[in-house]
Amino acid sequence: MTQSVVDLRSDTVTRPTPAMRRAMADAEVGDDVYREDPTVNRLEERAAGIFGREAALLVPSGTMGNQTAIKVHTRPGQEVVCEARAHIFNYEMGMIGAFSGVIPRTVLAEDGIMNWDHVQSAIRTRSDHHSVTGLIELENSANLAGGSVYPIEVSDEICDRAHERGLPVHLDGARVFNAAVALGKGVVELTRKFDSIMFCLSKGLGAPVGSMLVGSKAFIEEARLVRKMLGGGMRQAGILAAAGLVALEETPEKLHIDHENAKFLAEGLAEIPGVKIDPAKIKTNILFFGVPAGGFSASEVSKRLAAQGVLANPTSQSSIRMVTHFDVDRAGCGRALQVLREILAVTRSSASARTV
Numbered sequence: 001m002t003q004s005v006v007d008l009r010s011d012t013v014t015r016p017t018p019a020m021r022r023a024m025a026d027a028e029v030g031d032d033v034y035r036e037d038p039t040v041n042r043l044e045e046r047a048a049g050i051f052g053r054e055a056a057l058l059v060p061s062g063t064m065g066n067q068t069a070i071k072v073h074t075r076p077g078q079e080v081v082c083e084a085r086a087h088i089f090n091y092e093m094g095m096i097g098a099f100s101g102v103i104p105r106t107v108l109a110e111d112g113i114m115n116w117d118h119v120q121s122a123i124r125t126r127s128d129h130h131s132v133t134g135l136i137e138l139e140n141s142a143n144l145a146g147g148s149v150y151p152i153e154v155s156d157e158i159c160d161r162a163h164e165r166g167l168p169v170h171l172d173g174a175r176v177f178n179a180a181v182a183l184g185k186g187v188v189e190l191t192r193k194f195d196s197i198m199f200c201l202s203k204g205l206g207a208p209v210g211s212m213l214v215g216s217k218a219f220i221e222e223a224r225l226v227r228k229m230l231g232g233g234m235r236q237a238g239i240l241a242a243a244g245l246v247a248l249e250e251t252p253e254k255l256h257i258d259h260e261n262a263k264f265l266a267e268g269l270a271e272i273p274g275v276k277i278d279p280a281k282i283k284t285n286i287l288f289f290g291v292p293a294g295g296f297s298a299s300e301v302s303k304r305l306a307a308q309g310v311l312a313n314p315t316s317q318s319s320i321r322m323v324t325h326f327d328v329d330r331a332g333c334g335r336a337l338q339v340l341r342e343i344l345a346v347t348r349s350s351a352s353a354r355t356v
């Protein structure tokens with residue numbers, strides 16, 4: 001029997017469910033640049049409703065959503081305060097500088113979770129000598145910090161204090177539904193104080209394409225123009241929005257399964273000699289682990305995993321990321337652990353052979 005690939009590279013790899021494909025095939029469509037696609041309009045209304053906001057906008061990707069928000073909130077020459085591992089800074093092709101002409105002012109915070117003291121220390125106010133802060137940005141869950149989650153009171157305080165200083169706060173909520181599930185709260189409670197929110201339909205929610213920007217009517221009107229500048233005005237996008245609507249209705253209640261699978265993986269990894277991971281820190285569907293020192297590099301481990309049908313990306317010389325999602329079940333996680341155990345046992349036996 002051939003075994004299917006266990007793809008733990010990202011939750012972006014999910015395939016649309018049969019319900020999504022049916023909805024896509026049946027979608028009523030129009031030209032969305034003329035605002036005439038009824039399915040896109042429905043998705044935007046639904047997203048705004050779920051977040052308790054005035055308006056929302058469908059964008060092709062999380063990157064476009066974040067970069068559009070940054071453009072709307074800032075002026076060239078300003079700074080954006082974000083955590084050192086923020087996606088907007090590390091994984092969006094330098095667009096923060098290339099498109100908005102702003103620079104990141106980063107803060108390294110434990111588990112990627114900044115508090116007001118961190119943010120305050122990075123804010124630069126008007127001066128005759130240096131650039132000033134134009135925007136604060138938080139990421140929840142914090143991807144590159146291991147899918148960690150902001151306690152609501154911490155993100156609320158950052159928003160309140162930033163607003164007292166006249167600064168807007170944008171949320172990269174690519175996986176905000178995962179964060180909400182981890183806290184046992186609704187997304188409204190996590191996000192109500194932010195000026196703008198980006199969330200992805202195409203991560204754990206499982207839609208094939210699309211992210212949403214959510215905010216005030218005025219913000220979304222500006223964002224619509226920026227989206228067009230970026231070439232993100234799509235036409236019969238109802239085909240995509242239809243899958244997004246299904247994702248929004250069906251997937252949030254299932255995300256806890258991905259979190260349980262990530263925990264299961266983390267606990268199994270912690271039992272492998274030399275592997276570095278603290279399972280107690282795994283709150284959502286993302287985990288990073290360190291490969292044993294003195295053995296194969298992370299990229300070698302990743303190659304050997306792939307040769308046996310388990311995909312996981314190396315993120316440095318010594319660490320690997322795994323992300324769970326609805327196309328990998330508990331048995332798949334078990335297989336990933338088994339294959340990894342075998343690979344690392346080879347390293348151990350060759351290391352001990354070297355020492356005799």
Ligand code: TLP
Nearest residue numbers: 010012061062063064087091143172174
């Ligand atoms: N993240 C991808 C990679 O780019 C790293 C992944 O596999 O996790 N914000 C956050 C927090 C993200 O994790 C991502 C994608 C984005 C924004 C961008 O979304 P897309 O890929 O739709 O542009």
